[in-house]
Amino acid sequence: MKKLFALAAIAAAAFGVHAQDFPGGKPITIVVPFAAGGPTDRVARDLAEALRKPLDGVSIVVDNTAGAGSTIGNAKVARAKNDGYTLLLTHVGMATTPVLYRKLPYNYETDFEYLGLINDVPMTLVGKPQLEAKNFKELRDWISKSGGKVNLGNAGVGSASHLCGLLFQSELKVEMTTVPYKGTAPAMADLLGGQIDLLCDQTTNTTSQIEAKKVKPYAVTTLKRLSTPALKDIPTLDESGMKNFQVTIWHGLYAPKGTPAPILKKINDALKVALKDPDFIKKEEGLGAVVVNDKRMEPAEHKKFVQAEVARFGPVIKAAGIYAD
Ligand code: ASP
Secondary structure: OHHHHHHHHHHHHHHHHHHHHOOOOOOEEEEEOOOOOOHHHHHHHHHHHHHHOOOOOOOEEEEEOOOHHHHHHHHHHHOOOOOOOEEEEEOOHHHHHHHHEOOOOOOOOOOEEEEEEEEEEEEEEEEOOOOOOOOHHHHHHHHHHOOOOOEEEEOOOOOHHHHHHHHHHHHHOOOOEEEEOOOHHHHHHHHHOOOOOEEEEEHHHHHHHHHOOOOEEEEEOOOOOOOOHHHOOOOEOOOOOOOOOOOEEEEEEEEEOOOOHHHHHHHHHHHHHHOOOHHHHHHHHHOOOEEOOOHHHOHHHHHHHHHHHHHHHHHHHHHHOOOEO
């Protein structure tokens, strides 16, 4: 028995030194559960840059493990070694997938360490360039007459675009044909090419296309109009007749459960520095996103917030009666 304790103490001491030295020059991987070039990927790459300095200049690699509305990438991190070198950056899917999927290969409450929230991002309803509808009213009329033939892209069941589309269809009381992608970067490519008709996506993916007039912007999903120059003239869904329609997406950072506390602290401290980084803030604001500057930077508050989001979206999703296996 004594021997066992001694061994445990040596192991703990060895681990403690390691945790103290983290990251010690070893690259960190941030898993993004959506395709490269999309909004979640974009936040991850910008954040990786901002995290580098407070993490002693270490390399941070983004790994796009996309598919099944983020659940494949989330599961990968839930099962990854809990040494701080594999992290997950994902969005509202952390709160919608537990409600939408009958079976999930992870538990959002017990399989992850919460590291802090990163940003809040509004969404925009955008259409392919060929659409004739000049405004939301005309779009709504066109959708109503389409008999379910309108193609609405999304990033899979549980994604932000899926959630927005779900709420949108239930408000309009119409069904559309949904087309799932591994992320909204490929969905946007198809929208630009006219293969799909509509996409509801984060401003971090749509702002530059709206600015370049490559897509038709119909509405924003916030209650107030946005202040970002390229987006400020787009009406809200609320003012377009969908009273109280509001969807804002957030992104957060996670580690596998059981990652040592000193490592979690070091990453959370670095995240707080990154969230104050003027370059990171400028990039995010230019794309309509708001960098978190409140108590949700704290792991416990981040977790409470996600739990509240599960409670908020649960009834809405259940009412829509949509589940995935
Ligand atoms: N914006 C996507 C979504 O709809 C995900 C992504 O590609 O970042 O959830």
